[in-house]
Amino acid sequence: LQISTTMDDPDYAKQLKKLQNYAASPELPTLLQWRPAQAGHALAWKTTKDLFIGVAVVQVYNYKLNCAPNGNFINVNIGNFAKSKFQFFSGRPSDSNFSGDFSKLFSNMEILQREIAVT
Known part of the structure; x- marks a missing residue:
């Protein structure tokens, strides 16, 4: 997937939201798991065990x-x-293309926090 580098491109938001690591994606918490790291725990992809690096617009x-x-x-x-x-x-974010995802982003973070709190 190639992302447009121009913020005012009308397809920019749609392209960004298609990324697997878009932090406001509803299915994201089901794709991740907490794994022991050097100091504490880190989020990793369930399938590859690679560390998760997310994309969020704030x-x-x-x-x-x-x-x-x-x-x-x-x-x-x-x-x-x-x-x-x-x-x-x-x-x-003030950009209306992303402002609705702000609540979804924090909802995903709360789900992931609850998982580590009981692990």
């Missing part, structure tokens, strides 16, 4: 960033940039 609030553009990375003597943590606050 609006990031620029006034509530809890880190710099480099996350919590300080320097190479203390840690690896690839392992930096980034934290931000997000909300419902």
Whole structure:
């Protein structure tokens, strides 16, 4: 599947929502499982056991960033940039093509959280 790189393309939302890893997809929780990771658990695909990397469309609030553009990375003597943590606050996107999926995204996250809470 090839995704248009132009946000104003009318088919962009439809194409993005067809991705298997689109986080608001209704069937997504049934395709994933929690697996032990280096520190805690991580979501993985049930079929391949590969780590899950999701796609979500949200609006990031620029006034509530809890880190710099480099996350919590300080320097190479203390840690690896690839392992930096980034934290931000997000909300419902202003784009009407995606605003309806915001609730679905959090519904999926709640389902997955409940699964790990009892595991």
